[in-house]
Amino acid sequence: MITVGMNYHTLPGKQQEFEEKFAAVIGALEAADGHTSSTLWKDTADDASYLITSEWSDEQAFRDFISSDAFRAVTSWGKEQILSGRPQHKVYKH
Template sequence: MVTVGMNYVVLPGKATLFEEKFAAVIGALNAAEGHTASHLWRDTTDENSYLITSEWNDEQAFRDFITSDAFRGVTNWGKEEILAGRPQHKVYKH
């Protein structure tokens, strides 16, 4: 099992939109082969900073998801409309 931490900084005023989009993306995550759970966390000291933790059976399952058309469509939209910069991902192996 691996846990992936995905760090996002959103543009000012876009936090609610980011949270709504994550709620929609959870469906794609739950349908992804090897995905077990995901959670959205908001930084209490920076309202524009988020962390998504996502648990996977293995790292390859996560890599397959982030190269999928479903993930690419969401990230392209987010990059243009919501995000202040490129997301940073970190894989934690158990």
């Protein structure tokens, strides 16, 4: 099992839109092979900074998901409209 931390920072005023779009991401995650659970966290010191933690059966399952059409379909909105920069992912192996 692995945990993946996905760090996102939104453009000013886009926090609520990011949180609403996360619902679509959760739907895609729940349908992905190897996905166990995910949680959205919000930074109390910077309300435009978010962390999504996801539990996966293995790293390959996560990599397959982020290269899938399903992932691209639910995240393409964020590149220029919501996010202030490129998301940063970190894999934690158990």
